[in-house]
Amino acid sequence: xxxxxxxxxxxxxxxxxxxxxxxxxxxxxxxxxxxxxxxxxxxxxxxxxxxxxxxxxxxxxxxxxxxxxxxxxxx
Amino acid sequence: xxxxxxxxxxxxxxxxxxxxxxxxxxxxxxxxxxxxxxxxxxxxxxxxxxxxxxxxxxxxxxxxxxxxxxxxxxxxxxxxxxxxxxxxxxxxxxxxxxxxxxxxxxxxxxxxxxxxxxxxxxxxxxxxxxxxxxxxxxxxxxxxxxxxxxxxxxxxxxxxxxxxxxxxxxxxxxxxxxxxxxxxxxxxxxxxxxxxxxxxxxxxxxxxxxxxxxxxxxxxxxxxxxxxxxxxxxxxxxxxxxxxxxxxxxxxxxxxxxxxxxxxxxxxxxxxxxxxxxxxxxxxxxxxxxxxxxxxxxxxxxxxxxxxxxxxxxxxxxxxxxxxxxxxxxxxxxxxxxxxxxxxxxxxxxxxxxxxxxxxxxxxxxxxxxxxxxxxxxxxxxxxxxxxxxxxxxxxxxxxxxxxxxxxxxxxxxxxxxxxxxxxxxxxxxxxxxxxxxxxxxxxxxxxxxxxxxxxxxxxxxxxxxxxxxxxxxxxxxxxxxxxxxxxxxxxxxxxxxxxxxxxxxxxxx
Numbered sequence: 220x221x222x223x224x225x226x227x228x229x230x231x232x233x234x235x236x237x238x239x240x241x242x243x244x245x246x247x248x249x250x251x252x253x254x255x256x257x258x259x260x261x262x263x264x265x266x267x268x269x270x271x272x273x274x275x276x277x278x279x280x281x282x283x284x285x286x287x288x289x290x291x292x293x294x
Numbered sequence: 295x296x297x298x299x300x301x302x303x304x305x306x307x308x309x310x311x312x313x314x315x316x317x318x319x320x321x322x323x324x325x326x327x328x329x330x331x332x333x334x335x336x337x338x339x340x341x342x343x344x345x346x347x348x349x350x351x352x353x354x355x356x357x358x359x360x361x362x363x364x365x366x367x368x369x370x371x372x373x374x375x376x377x378x379x380x381x382x383x384x385x386x387x388x389x390x391x392x393x394x395x396x397x398x399x400x401x402x403x404x405x406x407x408x409x410x411x412x413x414x415x416x417x418x419x420x421x422x423x424x425x426x427x428x429x430x431x432x433x434x435x436x437x438x439x440x441x442x443x444x445x446x447x448x449x450x451x452x453x454x455x456x457x458x459x460x461x462x463x464x465x466x467x468x469x470x471x472x473x474x475x476x477x478x479x480x481x482x483x484x485x486x487x488x489x490x491x492x493x494x495x496x497x498x499x500x501x502x503x504x505x506x507x508x509x510x511x512x513x514x515x516x517x518x519x520x521x522x523x524x525x526x527x528x529x530x531x532x533x534x535x536x537x538x539x540x541x542x543x544x545x546x547x548x549x550x551x552x553x554x555x556x557x558x559x560x561x562x563x564x565x566x567x568x569x570x571x572x573x574x575x576x577x578x579x580x581x582x583x584x585x586x587x588x589x590x591x592x593x594x595x596x597x598x599x600x601x602x603x604x605x606x607x608x609x610x611x612x613x614x615x616x617x618x619x620x621x622x623x624x625x626x627x628x629x630x631x632x633x634x635x636x637x638x639x640x641x642x643x644x645x646x647x648x649x650x651x652x653x654x655x656x657x658x659x660x661x662x663x664x665x666x667x668x669x670x671x672x673x674x675x676x677x678x679x680x681x682x683x684x685x686x687x688x689x690x691x692x693x694x695x696x697x698x699x700x701x702x703x704x705x706x707x708x709x710x711x712x713x714x715x716x717x718x719x720x721x722x723x724x725x726x727x728x729x730x731x732x733x734x735x736x737x738x739x740x741x742x743x744x745x746x747x748x749x750x751x752x753x754x755x756x757x758x759x760x761x762x763x764x765x766x767x768x769x770x771x772x773x774x775x776x777x778x779x780x781x782x783x784x785x786x787x788x789x790x791x792x793x794x795x796x797x798x799x800x801x802x803x804x
Contacts (some may be wrong), residue, residue, distance in 0.1 A: 237415025241355060241796060242413070245362035253366060255781065260373065267376035268764045269384055276461070281383045281643075282735055283462040287761065288640035293375050 303760045303769030306378040309775040313370050314745075315738055316782045320364025325358045325439060325486055326493015326528075328432035331412075333520050339421050345480045349513050351416070352801035353497065354428075358413060359796060363789035368442075370778070378771055380604045381737060382752050382762035386463045389455055389472065390445045397441035404434035405509050439489075440482055441473055447478025449753050453544045457665060457756075459642055459658065464756075485740070486536035487528050492737050495526030495730040498707065500797055502726030505717060510800050518726070519711045526704035532697055537598065543747075544599030544607065550747035552610045553681045554690035555595055558584045560609035560617065566594030569693075572684055578614055578677050605758070610683070612674045625676035632671025635664035669756045681749040689739035689746070696736035703729055 239246070269279045333356050338346035372394075375383040397427070411419055411427035448454075452523035454471030455464045466472065484587055498521050501514035543551040551557075557564065570588035596605045604619050618623030645653035673679060703725055710716040716723075748754055752762035 230686060231414060231418055232410060234418075234636065235410060241359065241792065244792060247584035248785070249362055249365060256366060256369065256373075260370070260774070260777070263642070264770075264777065265377045266626055267378040268766065270376070279384060280461045280463070283381050284459075284639070284643055285382050287462065288643065288764065 299765070299768055300760065302378075302766060303763050303774055305768050306374070306763050307759060309378065309778060310371065310374055311745075312775065312778055312782070313367070313374065314741065316366040316778075316786075317364070317371070318738060318741060319734065319786075320360055320367065322489035322734070323360045323496050324357070324364065324493075325436055325489035326358065326524075327353065327491075328428075328435045328498060329490060330493055330497055330524060331357055332379040332425075332429045332432045333524065334517075337520070339425050341706045345512065345516070346803050349516060352414065352513070353517070355796055356496075356500070356793065359789065359793050360470045363785055363792075367782075367785075377767070379762050380764040381753075382757065385463055385762075386449075386753070387449055388463050392466070392469065393441035393445050393472075397438050400434060400441075401438045404438065408434065426622035436486055439486065443485055444473055444478045446542075446744075448472050448749060449473055449529065450477050450481070451477035451542070451757055452753050454658045457668075459639055459661060460514035463745065464654075464753075477546060477753055478538040479772075480535060480542045481744075482706070484532065484539045486696075487535050488737055488740060490526055490528035491532055491637060491697075492733045494521040494528060494704075494728070495700065495733040496519035497537050497725045498525065498703075499730035502723040503797070504800070506720065506727070510719060513801055515711065515716060518529060518560075518707055518716065522704045522707035522711065524649060526701065526708060529697065529701040529704055531702070536694075536697070540705055541601065547748060548599075548608050549610065549613050549679060550606060550743075551599060552613060553683045553747055554686040554739035554743055556584050556687045557595065557607065557609040558611050560607050560612040560620070562596070562606045563604045564595040564599075564607040565590035565592050566598060568594075569691075572687055576683075578680055579609055585799060610680055614680060614734070625670065625673070625679050627791075628667045628670040629673050629676065631664040632669060632673070634671075635661055635668040636671040638664065639668070646763050656718040668753070669751065669753070669758055669761075672758045672761050675752075678750055681747050684745045686743050689742040693736050693739050694741065696732050700729060700733055701715065 221226060222265075236246075269282070273279045314358055331350060334346060334350040334353060338350050407428040408430040411424060412431050415424050415427065416448055417483050452464065453475045454468040455467060456466050457463075465473055465620070472478070497517050501517040501521070504510045504514040505518075540551065552560070556567060556570065558576075567585065568589050568591050570585045570590075573582050573584055573586050576582050593603045595607050596603055598603065599607045608620065608622055610618065612620065612622050614625050616627070638657050642654055642657035642661055645651075645657055670679070703722075707716070707726065710719055710722060750758045750760070752759045
């Protein structure tokens with residue numbers, strides 16, 4: 220293959236996408252799936268708990284230590 | 295923090311199980327089929343025959359469908375780490391960061407370059423470069439799996455690290471110990487070789503279906519010939535790496551091994567259960583016989599676990615209640631030491647906040663002594679360290695039976711291929727169709743053994759699952775569980791429909 224320039228690379232991908240048959244359906248599924256995952260699920264349902272609730276690593280570490288040391292029942 | 299909300303723990307567990315098992319429906323096919331595509335194309339390049347090119351393009355299309363539907367399903371697990379498993383993800387961030395970053399980079403470059411050449415480059419790239427790209431996709435996909443399996447191996451055997459009580463993180467001390475731990479090596483080799491078998495069975499199942507229908511007979515026979523050789527070699531390799539995996543369990547995760555073998559009382563020269571039905575409702579220490587029915591092989595378990603016929607293999611009760619003669623500490627003693635470690639960790643932090651350096655140093659010294667048992671300090675009773683025995687016992691034995699059956703199938707297929715009698719053997723074709731579902735289930739059960747078998751631990755002996763979760767409302771986790779269930783169901787229907795349509799069209803349609 221002679222991929223000498225960015226233009227050739229662009230054409231390679233462009234022609235490849237144009238010629239796809241079953242691939243078109245698959246790309247639609249991939250794009251819908253990525254949209255649902257990142258724009259819906261990640262954004263609204265899966266916040267990073269420690270990043271959202273604490274502003275620096277020391278606070279995060281202290282919180283985790285509290286979790287680890289505060290929930291032990293002495294039998 | 296107040297009481298641990300077990301509702302949250304269990305929903306988080308269920309959600310992760312759902313996501314991981316769904317993700318794993320696609321991964322073994324990708325790992326195995328990628329190499330088969332490379333083999334098919336190599337034959338095409340060497341022979342120059344058009345029929346091998348058509349055959350390669352057909353399997354590549356099915357590979358692409360599987361890849362497209364499965365791609366990014368693993369990312370959901372990373373979302374879950376941040377939301378549901380924040381304690382865990384914080385604590386292991388230093389260990390997992392490097393392997394997962396390498397995986398991301400490898401996957402990106404692989405998919406952006408060689409994957410595109412593999413699908414778009416048939417007429418634009420030279421034969422040699424196209425073949426190289428196909429091989430790179432196969433090797434890259436499997437190397438990509440390497441890093442996540444190393445991370446999983448570390449959770450089973452946490453080596454090459456130290457716990458930092460200031461940052462509450464396990465910090466990497468030796469990356470080579472992490473990469474080359476015997477558990478990580480056994481995990482990678484066993485997972486990939488068994489995935490090659492699943493990929494082979496996928497090709498065999500579709501080809502056998504064609505033979506049953508009398509369609510694309512020549513292509514189906516050629517595909518089976520290659521897939522059965524690959525499947526046989528991979529099946530044998532899976533048995534060898536499975537033995538290695540069991541040997542590692544015998545040394546580092548004896549409770550898991552005792553669980554999947556249904557061994558309650560340990561012994562020297564322990565027998566292995568070849569076939570057995572567990573006693574329903576059996577509990578640790580209740581005195582009931584573990585098996586309602588069993589056929590055993592003498593000394594087989596000692597051989598599997600220690601590679602010595604008369605070696606002692608600990609049972610569940612030895613590990614829970616201890617065995618002085620064999621030097622096994624009772625779980626109750628470990629729990630007591632663990633509680634001391636947790637109390638000393640709290641004292642260390644309190645002294646730090648108060649600025650009392652002497653008390654801080656003393657607390658750290660005490661903590662260091664008992665720190666290896668810290669995870670046990672979260673257990674409410676010694677019996678809590680026992681995994682769900684029935685789940686792992688039946689999963690493990692199914693895996694062994696399926697693995698044995700598949701080696702037999704591969705041998706039969708090879709024999710029929712060499713004798714050119716495959717077209718007439720309908721029963722073998724039916725077995726071929728069935729084999730894929732049998733092996734995919736076996737592959738899923740392998741993860742049940744690996745992950746359910748190490749319960750209650752998220753990180754073996756260090757961090758129990760119940761301490762790894764985020765302190766959030768269980769309703770939130772339950773809601774996202776059902777969202778995933780709906781999403782995965784839709785995606786699964788889409789995959790099956792597209793895959794079946796393409797299989798029905800056959801090689802002419804690509």
